[in-house]
Amino acid sequence: MFSEILTHMRKHISLNAEEEELLTRTLELRDVKKKGHLLRAGEVCRENYFIVQGCFRLYLITDKGTEQVIQFGIENWWITEYFSLKTGEPSNFYIQAIENSQVVVLKRKDEESLFAQLPQLEKYFRLVLEKAYAAQLNRIHYIFNLTGEEQYKMMRDKYPEFVQRVPQYMLATFLGITPEFLSMLRARKD
Amino acid sequence: MFSEILTHMRKHISLNAEEEELLTRTLELRDVKKKGHLLRAGEVCRENYFIVQGCFRLYLITDKGTEQVIQFGIENWWITEYFSLKTGEPSNFYIQAIENSQVVVLKRKDEESLFAQLPQLEKYFRLVLEKAYAAQLNRIHYIFNLTGEEQYKMMRDKYPEFVQRVPQYMLATFLGITPEFLSMLRARKD
DNA sequence: CGGTCTCTTGACGGAGTTCAAAGCTAGTGG
């Protein structure tokens, strides 16, 4: 359903019925099965995704052959790989559904004309990006100043439903620790 | 001078003479001495800065009382603390000049009316933020997958002039290591 | 030329990794 994305947009900008109709004509809904990929390393990223329902991860395969989760995305967040999307170069990252999910797809080829017709979208995405960028700075702060244990406890206390939702080995690499060490942390009763 | 920021904007959007004049009337030039602050922890961030000349760092004081650099900024980059700027809450961060510098100041109180008069600025900042956000994702990737030593060598080889430009103890905390350990790395000839 | 800021050196300690193996769980097909 497009109602979720329209609700989200209305929090930042105002659109009339005609404009909303233009949007829903251009955007596309897509279902993604658990473990299905929206992007694989080596491919060029040509779309931006708004998560209607479900949960995704953006990750990569390191030189050592292990997976490193860089970012999670849940309902009402946009997720994409901007570097590849903007430059047209092949991406190093994967975007994968952790659960059966549904996204709204904004294709790069439609972006320019849609933004030209609905200039307010520029503001909407500017505001979304400001928020996402601020969150990244905060994250870097935590990475450097909290131990793995402290980060895990913070996640667990602040977003308990989220910690339940994703496999431990994905959460571990997101926190910058190994699955083995996270398992040990959980065993130590607080 | 405003010529630097106008040149930068012309790379992303087109402005006519009248629009550029409106911009330069609203924006402000400010000189900042080495070690001067644009923002201190506890203050509310009310401005966004385009670096015309010089070098800045965004940092914070950790619980242990040490400085942690989160981000550097040099010529033609915007730097601010978006969380405080957007929410109006006091910031936890400092923004400080590393050299004698000059910035263009965009005040929050002018932002709304300026964006209303020059809607193209929405696009300009959207594009700037997309690039900055992509760079942060890449940075998180390096933080997790390179050791302190590998990150230092990459910085040194990729941005040698920059490594020269900032004090070692600032570079160390930016890389997530202690100044002592960075000193040791430098002593090991490659 | 004096003081503050910055960089270096070294000994010790701890948080987290690596590797290997075993135990558990959930989805799948028969």
Place this chain on the structure above:
DNA sequence: CCACTAGCTTTGAACTCCGTCAAGAGACCG
């Protein structure tokens, strides 16, 4: 609905990178 399998989690021992603390040596600026 059960059994099997692949994927996920746990455990433990040895090891490593990097932090902490403390002291001293340069270097820069007024």
